[in-house]
Amino acid sequence: MLPPPATLPSMPAPAVTPDWSFEREHWRRGYFRVAGVDEAGRGAWAGPVTVAAVILPGAAAELPFRDSKQLSANERTALATEVRRVALAWAVEHAWPEEIDRLNILGATHAAAHRALARLDPPPQALITDYLRLSTPLPLLWPPRADALSYTVAAASLLAKTERDRLMTELDAEYPGHGFAAHKGYGAPAHRAALERLGVTPLHRRSFAPVARLLVGEAATGT
CATH class of the missing domain: 3.30.420.10 (Ribonuclease H-like superfamily/Ribonuclease H)
Incomplete structure (x- = not known):
C-alpha cells in the first residue's frame, strides 16, 4: 500500500491522464x-x-x-x-x-x-x-x-x-546576462540575442546549428 499522499496543489485535469x-x-x-x-x-x-x-x-x-x-x-x-x-x-x-x-x-x-x-x-x-x-x-x-x-x-x-x-x-549566476534561469537554455529570442551579444559559453552545445553558426561567424571575423 502506498503511504498517504502529501498535501499537493489543486490542478486542473489535463486532456490526457496517465494510467497503469x-x-x-x-x-x-x-x-x-x-x-x-x-x-x-x-x-x-x-x-x-x-x-x-x-x-x-x-x-x-x-x-x-x-x-x-x-x-x-x-x-x-x-x-x-x-x-x-x-x-x-x-x-x-x-x-x-x-x-x-x-x-x-x-x-x-x-x-x-x-x-x-x-x-x-x-x-x-x-x-x-x-x-x-x-x-x-x-x-x-x-x-x-x-x-x-x-x-x-x-x-x-x-x-x-x-x-x-x-x-x-x-x-545563471555563473554566466550573468545569458538568461539561463528564464529560458533554461532553450532557443528563445532572448537566448539568441544574448548569444549574439555575449558569445558562446562552455554550457553551449557547439554541435547545435544556432551555436555552430555563431562560432563560424566569430571565426570568420576573428572575434
Whole structure:
C-alpha cells in the first residue's frame, strides 16, 4: 500500500491522464519492478540533457503524477517531491555539452539513461520509456507520449524537468546576462540575442546549428 499522499496543489485535469496500462503489460509477464525513463532538455541549445529513471510501487492506485509539460513550475516541484517520497528507487543523470557534442544528442541521452538505470536499487526488471529505444536486455516498451500515458514515465518526467530547471537556475549566476534561469537554455529570442551579444559559453552545445553558426561567424571575423 502506498503511504498517504502529501498535501499537493489543486490542478486542473489535463486532456490526457496517465494510467497503469503499459506497466500492466510487464506485470502480466511477471516483471514487477518497472522503471520509467524520461528526459528533459533534449532540444535546448545550452546545458545538459537530463534523464531520470523511476520505479514506483506496483499498487495500481491512482496517482497525481502527470507529464511535467502539463504543469506549472510550482506543481512540478510539489509532485517531484512526492515522486521521491513514494518511489521504490529513483536516479537522475546528466549528459553535459561536451558529451552531447561528442556522441550527438541521441547518443548522449542514451548514455545518461543507462547511467540512471544502473543506479537504481533495487534494479529494474523491465522498462518503459518515452519513445526512447534503449539498447537493453530488459523487456522494453517505448510508446510515444509515454510521459502523458504512464504513471511511471510521468514520474520520471517530473524528476528530470525539475532537476534540470534547478541546475540551469544555479548556472545563471555563473554566466550573468545569458538568461539561463528564464529560458533554461532553450532557443528563445532572448537566448539568441544574448548569444549574439555575449558569445558562446562552455554550457553551449557547439554541435547545435544556432551555436555552430555563431562560432563560424566569430571565426570568420576573428572575434
